[in-house]
Amino acid sequence: MTEITVQPALSFQSAGLSKELCQQLAKTQSYTGGTSLITMYIPSGYYLGLITKTLTSELSTASNIQSRTVRNSVISSLKSCMVAIKSSIWHNAPENGLVLLAGETKLCS
Numbered sequence: 001m002t003e004i005t006v007q008p009a010l011s012f013q014s015a016g017l018s019k020e021l022c023q024q025l026a027k028t029q030s031y032t033g034g035t036s037l038i039t040m041y042i043p044s045g046y047y048l049g050l051i052t053k054t055l056t057s058e059l060s061t062a063s064n065i066q067s068r069t070v071r072n073s074v075i076s077s078l079k080s081c082m083v084a085i086k087s088s089i090w091h092n093a094p095e096n097g098l099v100l101l102a103g104e105t106k107l108c109s
Contacts, residue, residue, distance in 0.1 A: 009049070010067045033044050037077070037099070037101070037102075037103035038074075038077045038078065038081060038101070038102045038103055039099070039100070039101055040081060040098075040099065040100040040101075041098075041099055042098040042099070042100070043093060043095060043097050044093050044094065044095050044096055044097045045092050045093060045095070046092060046093045046094055047091065048088065048090060048091060048092060048093060049096045051085055052082055052085055052086065055078055055081055055085070056082070059075060059078045059079070059082075060077055062075050062078060063075070063082065069079045073103070073104050076104065077102040077104065078102075080102040081100050081102045084100055084102070085100070099104050
């Protein structure tokens, strides 16, 4: 079993995202004022069932967040990631990997 190591990316563009998407993400802020934007980098060939298991574990951990609005936002984001993975056509991540972004955000004016 391969273990996933969480490392901060230097930038969204270094993860291979388009310039327009990177600019839009840079302008976002959380509705709740807390951290509710979830970014998952899944390496190529990784079995997505293990990612779902990890997200389920994170979901149970998120239920301990004290702020109701932040807790609901994080849980909603985690569930969105789980739905995206479960509805995907792949059993393993594609050959160039997979990036999931989920959260409740708004554009700053």
